[in-house]
Amino acid sequence: xxxxSQHPSWVICKSGTSVxxxxxxxxxxxxxxxxxxxxxxxxxxxxxxxxxxxxATYEQGVEKDKFLINHASLTLSTLTVTxxxxxxxxxxxxxxxxxxxxxPYEQYFxxxxxxxxx
Amino acid sequence: QKEVxxxxxxxxVPEGAIVSLNxxxxxxxxQYFMWYRQYSRKGPELLMYTYSSGNKEDGRFTAQVDKSSxxxxxxxxxxxxxxxxxxxxxxxxxxxDMRFxxxxxxxxxP
Numbered sequence: 001x002x003x004x005s006q007h008p009s010w011v012i013c014k015s016g017t018s019v020x021x022x023x024x025x026x027x028x029x030x031x032x033x034x035x036x037x038x039x040x041x042x043x044x045x046x047x048x049x050x051x052x053x054x055x056a057t058y059e060q061g062v063e064k065d066k067f068l069i070n071h072a073s074l075t076l077s078t079l080t081v082t083x084x085x086x087x088x089x090x091x092x093x094x095x096x097x098x099x100x101x102x103x104p105y106e107q108y109f110x111x112x113x114x115x116x117x118x
Numbered sequence: 119q120k121e122v123x124x125x126x127x128x129x130x131v132p133e134g135a136i137v138s139l140n141x142x143x144x145x146x147x148x149q150y151f152m153w154y155r156q157y158s159r160k161g162p163e164l165l166m167y168t169y170s171s172g173n174k175e176d177g178r179f180t181a182q183v184d185k186s187s188x189x190x191x192x193x194x195x196x197x198x199x200x201x202x203x204x205x206x207x208x209x210x211x212x213x214x215d216m217r218f219x220x221x222x223x224x225x226x227x228p
Binding site: 004006041042043044046049090093095103104105107109110111112114 | 122123124126152154159161162163164167206207210215216217219220221223224
């Protein structure tokens with residue numbers, strides 16, 4: 001089956017520093033990747049949609065200068081949290097789809113990255 | 119009103135019980151309905167999906183969609199301790215983004 005990995009699985013950083021999270025599709029090429037944020041006991045909130053070779057589309061209320069997304073290849077998307085603050089602490093999950101015509105259930109999720117900002 | 123409502127629980131049942139998990143929604147354009155299982159500090163994994171109304175069964179799991187009531191359910195028969203996880207409902211219209219419920223935390227006690 002389709003496998004999506006994330007690295008790192010857990011990261012602790014100091015306030016004011018930047019953190020990069022990688023999302024990779026291991027056995028398929030993903031034209032589109034999604035980045036979600038999940039708070040405890042809350043649903044997944046879509047942050048942005050990333051298409052290979054083009055700029056990411058951010059959801060309303062998500063600061064694109066703070067959450068930099070790069071989708072440089074068909075197997076890799078990165079999320080960089082710049083000048084992180086404690087309120088950015090959360091569980092970040094990426095997902096990937098094979099193509100724009102993929103069906104909704106053909107969206108494959110990574111294992112998530114837990115970010116703690118001290 | 120949220121587009122997707124799901125009782126976060128927690129829900130605790132004895133091993134072997136039948137579990138009923140539910141979501142309601144407000145957007146009548148939703149056509150695809152999914153259930154994901156998420157273990158602690160892991161990403162969601164797809165359990166079942168249905169398109170439009172009806173029932174779908176897969177082993178111990180049954181998914182039901184009632185579009186007239188805007189209500190979907192997931193039933194787990196003969197629940198096992200390994201079923202302990204958070205269950206997320208998700209739904210999508212044809213060309214919109216997926217919307218998730220808050221997730222219901224289930225514990226199956228041996």
